[in-house]
Amino acid sequence: MYSIILVDPSKAESLEPLGTKRKYWFRDAENRRWLFKAEERKTGEDWAEKIACELAKRIGLPHVNYELAEEIGTGTPGVVCETFTPPPLALVLGNELLLKIDPDYPAGGRRYKVGRHTVDAVAEVLRKLEPPLREHGGNMPSGVSSALDVFVGYVMFDAWIANQDRHHEN
Structure with a gap:
């Protein structure tokens, strides 16, 4: 069984413009930067990303670690992942x-x-x-x-x- 991370939307630092889903960056208690990806369409993309993450881990494929999440206040499900481009790295699309x-x-x-x-x-x-x-x-x-x-x-x-x-x- 996987735990569900509770995400406080009042801690959002910035919106993430890439993609079609609502996403925002926030920091956890240890000041690590995380992305919350809301699953508002009810298509199961949240658990699909978690399953893909676990399968990648199982076969040793480098991947982003996803955790299931829920937004406090709205109850919106989603996933969270820690940034994979810590300074001085930068994401190039x-x-x-x-x-x-x-x-x-x-x-x-x-x-x-x-x-x-x-x-x-x-x-x-x-x-x-x-x-x-x-x-x-x-x-x-x-x-x-x-x-x-x-x-x-x-x-x-x-x-x-x-x-x-x-x-x-x-």
């Missing part, structure tokens, strides 16, 4: 990387039906990147030596868990 190889890439806020988000374009970007450092990427399987190899692993994981949220930003 996939569409920003695609824009670097294609100056005409439609990166400005479009999330759906982006026709130039192709396997070839993504592979071209990933071939120019280093794989994650061991401290951030965990123990990768033998033979996984490039950023493209890591990405292929996540695409395989997505297929296994039927993830439908892979898009040009992530």
